[in-house]
Amino acid sequence: MSEPSFQEALERLEAIVRELERTDVDLDRALALFEDGVRQLQVARGLLAKGDAQVKKVLQQADGTLATDDLDV
Amino acid sequence: MGGLTLFDAAVAPSDGALSVWQVTQRARQLVEAGFPRVWVRGEVTGFKAYRSGHWYFTLRDRRAQVRCVMWRSDNERVAGPLDEGLEVFAEAQPTVWEERGEFRLTVRQVIPTSVGGAWQLRLEQAKAALARDGLLDPARKRPLPRFPQRIALVTSFDGAALRDIVAVARRRWPAVELVVVPTRVQGETAEAELCVALGVVNRLDVDLVIVGRGGGSREDLWAFNSERVARAVAAVRAPTISAVGHETDVALTDLVADVRAPTPSAAAETAIPDREALAALVHGLARRLAAGLTGRVELGAQRLDRTGDRLSAVLGARVERARARVDAAEAALQALSPLRVLARGYAVARDPEGRVLRRVAQFLPDRPFRLTVADGDVPARVEDRT
Incomplete structure (x- = not known):
């Protein structure tokens, strides 16, 4: 679960927009914010556009360990 | 019962005799202090509803009988007057009616034994046990994550619940990952299997858990009224949604989970944001x-x-x-x-x-x-x- 989550992207984006909407923000900072914002947008849009929901099953093995496998539903 | 005795010298008047009221009052105190609330099984007889709204009746079995009162505030929750001869489970506080010197029960709730009453009795007892441990406390309820990434589904492979939840997920937000932890949801082994599956959930990295099944008869849904299963739901680390497909009854797991949904589809609609x-x-x-x-x-x-x-x-x-x-x-x-x-x-x-x-x-x-x-x-x- 190391890839950025939708929640992280959205929260970062919200923070960026809030800062960018302040008039006193420096131009360098504004450009950097914008670029970061675009990256967050791409993450968010990528997750929104993702295909079919993955369905997996988890089974406990005889030795107590868990095995995960794809499941067709 | 420290110090509370019927013939405490300190309360005796100068002539050495107690008033009648003193005796019945002490008797009430003794009975209430020594006799916690109980469930009593008996047959209703001599039912009378007074204009005040209070109910008076007698509970009896083959060997004994006892007078009962059920206050209006309690009997308002009962569907209607109790029929002569109806066998019930009554949750009651034994007491003494001081004015009459009469031992009686103050009845808080009645459940007819005929319509699954025995089950309901067990349910009420389990509910009380959960409440004592604070598991029904509204303050325990956790908010659901805004954007769950991995949702564990504790349900059976072949039930409608799984198909319904997957369908909703695909429609609302396909980026979500569903992890099924299979368990039987009815039959003799359902209770134990549900507990094991809920334990497995705690070893997974998930941010939400849906436990449930599609609709069924009261018997079919019984595992979700098990105290053990309810405790296993309460022990799940991630926020939980209980979704036991039943329109009228509330299952025990519903009370313990963070959110109750009427059906598995509704649980998925609640859990998964709309794309x-x-x-x-x-x-x-x-x-x-x-x-x-x-x-x-x-x-x-x-x-x-x-x-x-x-x-x-x-x-x-x-x-x-x-x-x-x-x-x-x-x-x-x-x-x-x-x-x-x-x-x-x-x-x-x-x-x-x-x-x-x-x-x-x-x-x-x-x-x-x-x-x-x-x-x-x-x-x-x-x-x-x-």
């Missing part, structure tokens, strides 16, 4: 992002405009397309057209470190810099500052 609503939210933020930058760049552009004449030499220099710092964002930039200001012919000049160059003094001879124009960046160099 279209999110897309609208993201779109709104994208517009604000673009507007925010445009506003800021316009400010910078006005400044550049004032030094425009001097920059014309620079702008006339060899122009070459190159990858821009913002290239990574190109697709999004086009979608947003955020650099509308640049499209009107302005440019932003930046040094190799990306800092914006805003004064003539910052443009040093032979020092390379980049110009960001509407469709990308161009490398540039000051050749002659005259």
Whole structure:
């Protein structure tokens, strides 16, 4: 679960927009914010556009360990 | 019962005799202190509803009988008057009616034994046990995550619940990952299997758990009224939704879970955000992002405009397309057209470190810099500052 989550992207984006909407923000900072914002947008849009929901099953093995496998539903 | 005895010398009047009321009052105190609330099984007889709304009746079995009162505040929850001969479970506080010196039960609730009453009795007892341990406390309820990434489903492979939840997930937000922890949800082994599955959930990295099954008869749903299963639900680390498909009854797991949903589909609708609503939210933020930058760049552009004449030499220099710092964002930039200001012919000049160059003094001879124009960046160099 190391890839950025939708929640992280959205929260970062919200923070960026809030800062960018302040008039006193420096131009360098504004450009950097914008670029970061675009990256967050791409993450968010990528997750929104993702295909079919993955369905997996988890089974406990005889030795107590868990095995995960794809499941067709 | 420390110190509470029927013939406490301290309360005896001077003639050594107690008043009748003193005796019945003490008897009541003794009975109530020594006899906690109980469940009694018996047959109703001599039922009478008074105009005050209180009910009076007798509970009896083959060997004994006891007078009962059920106050209006308690009997309002009962569907109707109790029929003569009806066998019930009654939750009651034994007491003594002081004015009559009569032992009786103050009945808090009655459950007819005929319509699954025995089950309901066990349910009530389990509920009381959970309440004692604070597991029904509303303060325990946790909020659900806004955007769950992995949801564990504790249900059976072959039930409608699984198919329904997957269908909702695919419709609402396919980015979500569903992890099924299979368990039987009815039959003799269901209780134990549900407990094991809920234990397995705690070893998974999930941010939400849906436990449930589709609709069924009261018997079919019984495992979800098990105290053991309810405790296993309460022990799940991630927020939980209980979804036992039953329109009228509330299952024990419903009371313990953070959120109760009437059906598995409804649980999925509650848990999984709607892609279209999110897309609208993201779109709104994208517009604000673009507007925010445009506003800021316009400010910078006005400044550049004032030094425009001097920059014309620079702008006339060899122009070459190159990858821009913002290239990574190109697709999004086009979608947003955020650099509308640049499209009107302005440019932003930046040094190799990306800092914006805003004064003539910052443009040093032979020092390379980049110009960001509407469709990308161009490398540039000051050749002659005259």
